[in-house]
Amino acid sequence: MIFTNQVVRILNVNFSILLMLCFSCMSLSCFLLDSKDLENLPLKSSKGKILFPEKIIIEQSFNSKIQIKKIKIRYSISDSTVVNYGYPVITYSDVVDTKYIINTSGNDFLPSGVVINYYYEITDMENNVTVTESNELEYLDDIYDWERIIGDGLEILHHGLSQDKATILHRNILERINPIKKTFLKNSDxxxxKGVLFDSRKESSEAFQYLSDTTTKQHLFGGFAYSDYNLFLVSGYNVDVIVHEVTHLILAEAMQSRKVLLPKWLNEGLAMYYQSNSNDWKGESKNFVRRTQIMTLNKMNTLPGKAYDVGLFYRKSENIVGYLVYRYGIEKIALLIENLKNQGNFDSNFYKTYGITTQELEKDWAESILSK
Ligand SMILES: [Zn+2]
Incomplete structure (x- = not known):
């Protein structure tokens, strides 16, 4: 997540766990079911309606020649391996009409750009189960005419740029993110x-996750990354902001199931490091080092609660990562992540990789600036 005020500060909260909790989880076992010939139950019509940003309504009618006992809808969201299910409301007339609602706001928040892949399991009175073919629905605010640029592993959706400008933006993003992918991912290709770019603050404030009155009113957030869906949302067309969010997605991909072990200072520090596209750790003030002495790295595994401290948190994270890269090289961070992905906790892997503790790193960083 990226958060902005006049001095452009960044904030990241991982909502993926929260999102996972919002859905019931079932394994994809439907293909083992005994399927009857679909001709017994031809689809009459299928319609997805998006009431952005509140909900998605999926309506499907069947021409039923058989008496139906129950209909279950199963759906997955973008690249997520979680398969959700529910029971649509059924109305019988000369056809069987079904209607299913997926809420997309509040605790059920879904980011713009996710693709809902859904199908039905229909059980008749004799307990025969028919599995329909799957349909896809992309969740976007359909009052806009979305344009799409796809290529080299990056898909960008927008509606506010000319074709030329969008093509240049797509190329500029790739130039910046390809080296990051190569550094941290084995099969980077x-x-x-996927990224959705919003044309105005007003538009993004509708599309972004509701966090609190204060953050919404202050328009603090410039972007979010959703690693479960390999998807980012950004307000505007700033390449630096996009690179920040994409860095989070790349790091999450590199860490796979161990991503919670990556401390926030390193995750945000790296996102800031690549966002800045330069390394100015030496430019940090002695005063800042003294002011943030009590905010030690071992307290920076998560974000601080106070807004003022959040600004300091990001600045310190960026600066220490800048120092780490300057002193040991970026490849060493890639090695740390590789080690961390396999076994052990962060501290033991940090020591194994660098031969120093994070306390020693912090001491070295502070002394390097204070002795300038
Ligand atoms: Zn961030």
């Missing part, structure tokens, strides 16, 4: 990212 296989990793595909």
């Amino acid at each position: 296989l990793f595909e990212i």
Whole structure:
């Protein structure tokens, strides 16, 4: 997540766990079911309606020649392996009409750009189960005419740029993110990212996740990354902001199921490092080092609660990562992540990789600035 005020500060909260909790989880076992010939139950019509940003309504009618006992809808969201299910409301007339609602706001928030892949399991009175073919629905605010640029593992959706400008933006993003992908991912060509760009603050404030009155009113957030869906949302067309969010997606992909072990200071520090596209750790003030002495790295595994401290948190994270890269090289961070992905906790892997503790790193960083 990227958060902006006059001095452009960044904030990241991982909502993926929250999102996972919002859905019931079922394994994809439907293909083992005994399927009857679909001709017994031809689809009459299928319609997805988006009431942005509140909900998605999926309506499907069947020409039923058989008496139906129950209808279950199963759906997955973008690249997520979680398969959700529910029971649509059924109305019988000369056909069987079904209607199913997926809420997309509040605790059920879904980011713009996700693709809902859904199908039905229909059980008749004799307990025969028919599995329909799957349909896809892309969740976007359909009052806009969305344009899409796809290529080299990056898909960008927008509606506010000319074709030429969008093509240049797409190319500029790739130039910046390809080296990051190569540094952290073994099969970097296989990793595909999708991003939705909003044309105005007003538009993005509707599309972004509701966090609190204060953050919404202050328009603090410039972008979010959703690693479960390999998807980012950004307000505007700033390449730096996009690179920040994509860095989070790449790091999450590199860490796979161990991503919670990556401390926030390193995750945000790297996103800031690539966002800045330069390394100015030496430019940090002695005063800042003294002011943030009590905010030690071992307290920076998560974000601080106070807005003022959040600004300091990002600045310190960026600066220490800048120092780490300057002193040991970026490849060493890639090695740390590789080690961390396999076993052990962060501290033991940090020591194994660098031969120093994070306390020693912090001491070295502070002394390097204070002795300028
Ligand atoms: Zn961030």
